[in-house]
Structures are given as structure tokens and as C-alpha cells.
Amino acid sequence: MLHQKYPEIAIEGDNFPPGGFRLQAAQFISVAKMAVIVMVLASINIFQNVGQPTPSWWAWMLENKLYACMMTFFLCNAVETQLISTGAFEISLNDMPLWSKLESGRIPQPAELFQIIENHIRMRGVGTGGEDFTTGYVKDEL
Template identity: 45%
Template sequence: MESLTGRNVALLVLCLCAGYALVVADGDKEIPATKLGQNIAPTMTFLYCYSCGYRKAFEDYVNILVEKYPQIQVHGAHYDPPGLNYYLSKIIFALKITIIVSVVSAVSPFTFLGFNTPSWWSHLQSNKIYACMMIFFLGNMLEGQLISSGAFEITLNDVPVWSKLQTGRFPAPEVLFQIIDNHLQFNEKVQENPDFVK
């Protein structure tokens, strides 16, 4: 009876870990405030592919924009790929965490399902450190492949102004400045920094 209670506790812990992993993965979603009727500074948003290594490009653009247009608020976030890939990556993340917790806690999911424990699972449990590292890196690789979109999307006040997915390239800083100037008509709303070196 004690082993049955221990198994129930272990199963409960595995379910809680998987649920927590899914909640944490979707926890960064928030509803943006509407800008209608508000007198606020222009907001530029960059949605980029984090797994593609575009964070450095985003930081470079932020530095250039803050220097030339100090009034613009610049935000950045990871671009979630559309379709099934996003959900598959979340499932793989939860599965990765569940398997790692199972290996570390020496709980066999096959026992709960009524199957004999395979020899490869026993091998994983006898080499816990190696198994957890392998599962972690393999899971990360699969997640990265699923969410790798190549996106570098730019919006200004929620209006799309540049899409790397459509153009296939990053905007040159001069082109981005021209887009900003044309879009906002900076004569009245935002003044350029007079000390900006062109």
C-alpha cells in the first residue's frame, strides 16, 4: 500500500510539473493597452526570432533609434511562429520537463501504464546526469527548430512598417529613419535629437 501511495504522489508531482511548465511558457502573454485617445509617445515594437540570434540586431536598432529619436518608446519580444509549431514546441517543453523529473525521481511511467519497464529506461535511470543532459539538449534543439521563424517584424504604433519574412532582409538604418519620418510626420509630434551624427 505504501508503494501505491508513493506512486500516486510521484504521478501527482509529474502532472504538476508538466502543468507548471505549460503555464510558465504561456505566462508572458499580456493584452496591450489601446492607444486611441491617448496622448503618448510613439511606440515601436520589434518582434524577432530569438532562436535565430536576432537579439543582437534588435539591441543595435534600439541604440540607434534611442539616439536619434529619444521620445520613441522601443519594445522587443520573441516572435511566436504561427500555426502548429508553437503548440508543438510547448508540448515538447512539457514532455522534456516531465521526462527529466521522471528520470531524477526514479519513477517509471511504464509501470503506471501497466507495461514492463524497457531496458533503455533502466539505463537512463542508472545514468541520471547523462540522461538528463541528453534529454535537455535534445528537447531544446527540437524546440529551437520548431520556433525558428527568421522573423524580424517592426511595427510603429501597432502599424506594420517592416517585415523580414516578406522582404528577406533587415532594414538599413537610413531606410528605417525614412519610414519613421514618413509614418509619423515628425514635424510636430517628435523632434530629432539635434546632436545626432548622421
């Protein structure tokens, strides 16, 4: 919608990085997920290898490989997504912040966003150094 109304403004999107612990936890889960899937597909009974009795849930996974791998993949992906999701939706025009979902707690309505951009363009018109703000860019971070 922004590109249709403001064709001269370049629009780019980016992911807003999560905090350090959350990112590390998501990466650990991703590696663990792949390790479990490989062990299930290769029929590796890790419990038997360390001299422990095989739990019933692991025996079930080894017997139902396809279902176990799919379930592991999708459940781990759901947890990873929650860990790396910041809820950010930040909008800036020429590196000037226009909207922050983190601060406001919501995403702007299209008409509201258009009004904010119009006001910014009207207020700034021509910026320092002679650059024209109507040919700037809108950057949003998710």
C-alpha cells in the same frame, strides 16, 4: 542605436506568436521533457510498470541521471525553440508598418532603417488629430 538617434521615440519589442500547431507541439514537448526528467530522477521505470522489457537507452538514462537529464533538457529546448521561432522582425512606427522581415526575407541594415524612419517622419510630419509623429514609438516584433 535607434534610441540614440531618436531619443524621443519609445521603442518596444515583442514576440511574434507562432502558428497554433507549432505552439501546441512546443508545449507538449515541454511537458514531456519535464515528465521524462522527473521519471529519471525518481528512478521510475515506466516500461517495467506496464509489463514491457526495459529498453537499453532507458536503462542507460536511469544509470546516468545527470547526463541524461541535461541531454534531455537541452535537446528538447532546441526542438522547442525551432518550433516557436517564426523568424519575424516587424517594425512599425505609430502602428504604421515600416519593415517586415517576413515579406522582405531579411533584416534591414541600420542605415537603411534610419532612412526609412526619416522618410516616414518627413512624409507624415504631423498626423491626423494633430499628433506629432516624431514623438511616436517604434515597435519591433521578433
